[in-house]
Amino acid sequence: MRHPVVMGNWKLNGSKEMVSNLLKGLDAALKGVEGVDVAVAPPVMYLDLAEQLIGKAENKIILGAQNVDVNAKGAFTGDISPEMLKDFGASHIIIGHSERRDYHSESDEFVAKKFAFLKEQGLTPVLCIGESEAQNEAGETVAVCARQIDAVIKTQGVEALNGAIIAYEPIWAIGTGKAATAEDAQRIHAAIRAHIAEQSEEVAKNVVIQYGGSVKPENAAAYFAQPDIDGALVGGAALDAESFAAIAKAA
Numbered sequence: 001m002r003h004p005v006v007m008g009n010w011k012l013n014g015s016k017e018m019v020s021n022l023l024k025g026l027d028a029a030l031k032g033v034e035g036v037d038v039a040v041a042p043p044v045m046y047l048d049l050a051e052q053l054i055g056k057a058e059n060k061i062i063l064g065a066q067n068v069d070v071n072a073k074g075a076f077t078g079d080i081s082p083e084m085l086k087d088f089g090a091s092h093i094i095i096g097h098s099e100r101r102d103y104h105s106e107s108d109e110f111v112a113k114k115f116a117f118l119k120e121q122g123l124t125p126v127l128c129i130g131e132s133e134a135q136n137e138a139g140e141t142v143a144v145c146a147r148q149i150d151a152v153i154k155t156q157g158v159e160a161l162n163g164a165i166i167a168y169e170p171i172w173a174i175g176t177g178k179a180a181t182a183e184d185a186q187r188i189h190a191a192i193r194a195h196i197a198e199q200s201e202e203v204a205k206n207v208v209i210q211y212g213g214s215v216k217p218e219n220a221a222a223y224f225a226q227p228d229i230d231g232a233l234v235g236g237a238a239l240d241a242e243s244f245a246a247i248a249k250a251a
């Protein structure tokens with residue numbers, strides 16, 4: 001039985017004050033919200049503070065991060081290892097976000113390497129996939145998503161997806177307010193699941209597939225009513241405690 005996961009990706013937003021207010025506000029707003037795993041991914045600078053605040057929270061909030069590098073230790077200036085993320089209590093790590101693929105030229109293979117590295121440390125990869133507007137218009141959505149997932153399957157086998165999360169985020173829907181309709185998102189989620197099922201029906205049945213892209217309290221329930229949409233990866237609306245809690249409640 002899949003359990004919905006609603007995760008907030010705070011992207012490059014935060015200050016000590018903001019992290020503190022947002023997490024305290026979220027804890028209060030989550031009162032009575034059940035049946036959904038709620039996670040937040042603040043900028044890595046604020047993991048320490050977030051870990052402390054989450055430790056004092058009354059409601060369960062899972063700590064995550066927005067990225068990881070592929071080296072364990074040593075002469076890799078600026079890198080962050082999975083061990084370091086784990087040290088601060090972060091368990092759900094976003095990889096392959098389109099902003100990293102685009103602005104940092106991260107390839108499918110590189111993202112697959114990160115996936116393997118996280119799994120080795122017992123962390124949960126949140127593997128972002130999704131097509132650009134041009135790919136969408138060319139009818140390439142499912143092929144693009146399949147290719148991005150196959151980079152992991154080819155190197156680590158389909159079983160590697162066990163316990164991982166896939167976040168389907170059409171790039172054209174990110175931060176644009178132009179969300180995919182719940183029906184369109186369901187169609188793509190079902191196709192992604194069917195693609196995985198070609199390798200293993202069991203893995204396909206159990207893998208959590210989130211939708212991401214302009215999810216708001218107003219449209220969240222329609223997504224979560226779809227059989228193959230198991231939660232959301234939320235950007236903008238995750239920066240407001242009430243809105244994010246409302247999305248979690250809808251799940």
Ligand code: G3P
Pocket residue numbers: 009097169173174175176177212213214215233234235236237
């Ligand atoms: O990772 C979440 C994200 O890219 C979606 O952002 O602002 O459209 O909810 P947003």
